[in-house]
Amino acid sequence: MLPTGDRVTVLPNGNASIEPAEGREDIGFVTPQAFDGSDELIAVPFDMVDDIEAGLEDPRRYNVTRLLGAGQTDAGAAPASALDDRAYTGLLPDPTGESGTVADEAQKFSVILRDRTGGVPDDSWAMWATRDGSDFGGFAIDADGVGSEAFMPGDYIIVTQFRRAPTDTERGELVLGITPVTVGDGQGQLLVDATTAQPVSAEVERDDAVYVGAPISYGALSRKDESFGLAASAVAEAGSDIYLMPEPDLPEFELSLMYQPTFLSPEGSADPYTYNLALGELDGFPADTEYAFTDDELAQVETHLHDLGAAVRGHTCDYGDFVERQTGIGLCRRVPVAFPSTHTMLYTAEPGISWEHSAKGGIYAEGTQRIVDGFVDDRTGVVYEPGRTERTVVKGPFSAGAPVVARSADEAGGHLIGGLLYPGFSVGGESLAQVGFDGTMSLSRDGRLVSETEGVQRFVMDMPAEPGRYTLAAESVFSGTTSVFAAASSQSWSFDVGEMPEEGYEYLDLPVVSLGIEGAEGGWVDGDEPVEVTLQAMAGAPYAPVEVESMTFEVSYDDGRTWRNVAIERDGGTAAGVLCPPRRAEFVSVRMTAVDTAGTEVAHTTIRSFGLA
Incomplete structure (x- = not known):
């Protein structure tokens, strides 16, 4: 906050x-x-x-x-x-x-900001950089809308943002600009006159759509040195209009604009929908920044939001940007949703725009947006085509997710191991992590316990400095109320470490065996037919397939009291098998083992990985 x-x-x-x-x-x-x-x-x-x-x-x-x-x-x-x-x-x-100090040859240079009424903006911000990227700074804008700095003669780029606040009778305005100037050629000031700016806006087909605001980012990236660029972003709320100053003459820079408006269906709508738009251009400002779309020009995604056994509230947050490179600041609009429900999501559908989807559902920590009992789903790199399609959020089945674990040396000379564990995780066309596990972590060396701690999803423990073979183990129980899946989990990894790297930090690639079932929804699978499963050894963040020397797979239909081996056909780190559940089985628990090419051994068990509908 x-x-x-x-x-x-x-x-x-x-x-x-x-x-x-x-x-x-x-x-x-x-x-x-x-x-x-x-x-x-x-x-x-x-x-x-x-x-x-x-x-x-x-x-x-x-x-x-x-x-x-x-x-x-x-x-x-x-x-x-x-x-x-x-x-x-x-x-x-x-x-x-x-x-810094001001040299004798420095000259006073002033930036004067005027809104579209000719008046002084209510709030202003401006920064500058030398055109070669050797120096940067900011202007302090006074009550008259003027900011002054002492500049050495040379070429500069000035980035400005200013706004006039909305009133009860008039909309506000947000004005953005990038302007090159040369100090020493008689130019002692820059007037940024908003009456020369062009509007940036969007219209959508549905007449009852409610505009709720937009992040907007603009910048100039050096063509010669990609480490140098000037960029700025702002968030315009629903009561303000956006304006962009004319495109500057900066041929040695790649200019960009990314405008991301959101429109919502009216509150309480029986057919809820959201427009998430990502509009702009790389290598120049768009000639026309007043956008208008019909639904047929967008991706119309009928999104089925499932729960995991208990209806919950939550939200989605979708972010679109250029495939080639991200130019925006990464701000998305949180949209309240219910799990279960169906929600139509409309997205910019262009080959150069990539979407990142985030969804959360469950119980939040009081006064925060942090889920303490529920699930979090993320998808990245989604490129849409115009037209109608469907998407399911919360699929399953659940097994262990690849952990993010590292060892490090602290300032006192001690060594630690810590990271993130995912006792209940689904990778079936999603990256969905259950939240709400309690449990214990332990670290052993050559079969002897050296450290342990309470808590499994985030952990830190002492670790000896000596090289050797270690075993990291976790025992977890889902203590929440929002899911009937991944009721309990056991995970262990046995791995070798050498001397600590000079930088005092090292990620440990600890694999898991993920489980996929086509057609799973909300953790449930059709149990009237044989169930085809796919196993994939994965490690790292982001998750990537890994090769293994061996793999086993077992299932239980009585919450882990008895186990049955499943024959699998393996090719490297991928395997497939078929389950024939007993007629009265309700849930399927899974147990996997594998040994990767580095000799790391992994074993994990998930009680109630998925249900049989």
Whole structure:
């Protein structure tokens, strides 16, 4: 939560959503990209920009990435010791860390901002960079809409954002621009006149669609040096219109625009729908930024949202950007949904646009958007074609997910092992993790226990420094109320480690055997026919297939009291088999083992992997 009460939620796939606090729905946000090109998420409400530039508000309390990295979820209450220790220039960290001095030949240069009425904007932000990327900085915009800096003679690029707030009778406006200037040729000021800007808007076919706002990103990436570029983003809320200043003459840069409006069906609609649009262009600003679409020009995805045995509330969050490279800041609009339900999702359907889908359902920790009992699903790299199609969210079956585990050396010279485990995970056309497991973790070396801890989905334990063969084991029980699947899980890996790398950090590729069944929905499979299963050894993040030397597969129809071996046909790390469940079986539990080509042994059991309908 930001000091203003606005809430920023970072999703498991790295994207994020912003929810204004009550009464702040029309403020909007500046989300500038750091001078050093890092992916840090900085989210500043427009009404806080002036206070930050004036030194009255701490910009470090709006660097979401750094705050979460320090374990802080309430930016206003975070102690000073937990804040970013870098110097800031306005809203952004100073990449040089130097205060700098003004040379005698420096000249005063002013930026003057005027909105579409000719008046001074309510809130403004501007930054600059030398055209060769050797220096960066920001302007402090005063009450007259003017910001001044002392510049050495040379070529510069100036990025601006400013807004006029909406009123009870008039819509607000958000104006964005990039402008090149030359200092030393008699040009001592730049007037950014919003009356020359073109509108950026979108219209959709359905007359009752409700526009709820849009993130928009724009930038200039050097063609000679891809490590240098200027980019900025903002979030326009529903009460404001967006305008873009004319395309600048910057031939040595690749210009980009990404505009991501969202429209929702009216509240309480019997046929809920969402328009998620990703509109823009690489290598130049679009000639026409007033977009209009019929439904037939979009992907119309009838989305079936299943539960796991208990009806829950949740949300979806869909992010679209260019396939070639991401230009946006990764902000998506959270859309409330019910599990189970059917929801029509409409998406920009172009070969150059890729979508990332996130869905959550279950019980949230009080006052947060963090699921503590439920499930989280992520899909990436989805490219749509125009037309009607279907998608299922929450499929199953469930087995162990590939863990993210690393060992490290701490500052005191000790060694640790830690990471993320997924006791209940589905990869059947999804990456869905169940949340709500309790249990214990243990680490053994050469058969002797060396460390153990409570908690399995996130864990850290002491680990000896010595090389050797270790066994990491987890015993988990699903303690939530939202699922009848993955009721219990056992996982173990035996692996070899050598000396700690010089950098003091090493990821451990610990494999699992995933389980796939075509046609699974909500964890259930048709039990009237033989069930064809696919097994795939996987490891890493993101998950990738791995080769194995051996693999076994067993099933139980009585929650693990008795087990039956299943004959499989294996080809490398992939195998297939057929189950013939007893007539009265209700759930199927699974047990897999494998040995990969590095000699790592894995064994895991999932009680109630899927149900038989």
